[in-house]
Amino acid sequence: MIHAGSISNTDRVEPHLLRTFVTVAALGSFSAAARQLGYTQSAVSQHIAALEGDLGVALLHRRPVEPTAAGQRLLDHAGPILRRMEAARADIRRAAGEPPGKVVLGGCPLALAGRAARALAEARRSLPGLEVSVRTAARDAVVGGVALGEIDLGLVDGIVAPSDPLRLHDADFLATAPVAEEPVALALPGEHPLATRSSVRLRDLADANWLDAPGIAAPLGELRAAAGTDDLRSALRYEGGDTRTLLSLVAEGHGLLLLPASALAGVQGVRAVPVSAPRLVHRTELVHGRTLGAAVSALAAALTR
Template sequence: MDLDTVRTFVAAAEAGQFQEAAAELAVTQQAVSKRIAALERDLGVRLFNRTPRGAELTIDGQAFLPHARELLRVAERAVSSVRTGRRPLRVDVLASRSAPSGLMRGFHRAHPEIELDVVWLFDVETAVAAVRSGEIDASFRAVAMPGRPLPEDIESVRVLDEPLQLLTGPAHVLAGARSVPLAQLAGHRIWMPGIVPGTEWAAYYDDLVAEFGLTIEATGPNFGSDALLDTVADTPALATFMSEQTRLVWPAGHGLRRIPVTDPTPVYPHSLLWHRDNPHPALATLRAHLATTADGHDAAGTWTPGWVIR
């Protein structure tokens, strides 16, 4: 059903005259008559009785009017759902407990008036494709992986360097250390079942292993953070890397220790990705907010892989 004819019908019904409806719609009276006639043909009923005083709704016209108004309201809601600045800003944060999720919580506290849709996309290819298609407005990723440069229409800015710490159980040999040099971890078993080949975090840890001779094990199913913490707490031979910004809670009886890693401190780099032609006004607000909260990158005494965009 043509919405222009429906809009013309509603205008004529409310004005009671085709001439006034024409003036409201900025068309000729003849155009109004043609649109009403076309709508009547489509519906197979007469909607108006023409009288010397103007146009009066028939019984069928009266029955159709509330539905016509609803059609126009639905159409406006449909347009508003995708109109720039009227729909929520959609951002991928990879995981709910990740550091980017914390950044978005801070952004929401600073700008509660901006409506957000936070999503979790798994791999960088999916995230970049979603940014390019407009499915999402931005994504937090470590960029750019070896052999996978960003497309020319994708912009990025480094927003967070996330220091890694060693997490151990109470019986681990390093549990009492105030800090541990990265090279001293060679020979210790570091268990990280969430590493998936082909992901940007797998590329990160591959380079970390190659440069410092670490032993990182990704064996076994990934049952999530709770199972990881349970195993590390109960197994003296295992430790794991954990960001100091990862929001986790564990039972007091676990006795887990967070130990800073030094000389150098491995940091996981997070960048914000977006399409260069994305006009959503809240995207600019997000970028400005992140610029004010970001610390310095590539600080002395830290390590990131050579493929990370500086």
């Protein structure tokens, strides 16, 4: 167990105090926070007292343990501050070098399909000792994992205007590179009234029911922005990451989707109709730290070749 020493009035807000405060607020308990952080309960109390003393306000109600109004405001700031510090540590570790031959490749489900699988095989042939772990996650989780050093290379995707970069959060200290762009298509059941159309405009689909699947497809909010309308409404939200399950929901008529055309080729019960307006593409980008070791660099080169 870690015992806190004396804390003077000259101390200022430090990361370990913020981390203690966030943990206590999340768990609603000083003793539970102490167990999770490996401190004594007395140390946790001293950390909170030091933080409150520095800011000059009460941050936590004691019974029950929950944030005050000021504490809630601090929580809004504390998360981004702690994530930025972890990202800085990860960036420094990358600059200092990496264990050879070990790479964690993270990506969105559609970004990992096809090209990524082929590039991974190419990289493993050129580096026979390469050990790779593949992790699937939604876009923000992939970018966050790269920023924190939990993922070496990330493949993320989205729907944008041709040649426009993806809008990525928490990527300030990361590098990005384009991997691929391809046409998008509307996925709808084979018996849908629009299934025989040669093309569709998003604006004409304001009254349609849509599937919202942020872990796989572009979030519905992005489609609203692309279509220039707030009328696209969600009929069903899918929280998973399995593309086949998502397409089976389309085939059964639960809602429409906008996906890369290649993801819809040969899917039973689903018809792909090109989108004529606005002009949109499915874009895949590689995300990584600014310093790359040999193994990560080889895989990155294969993915962007």
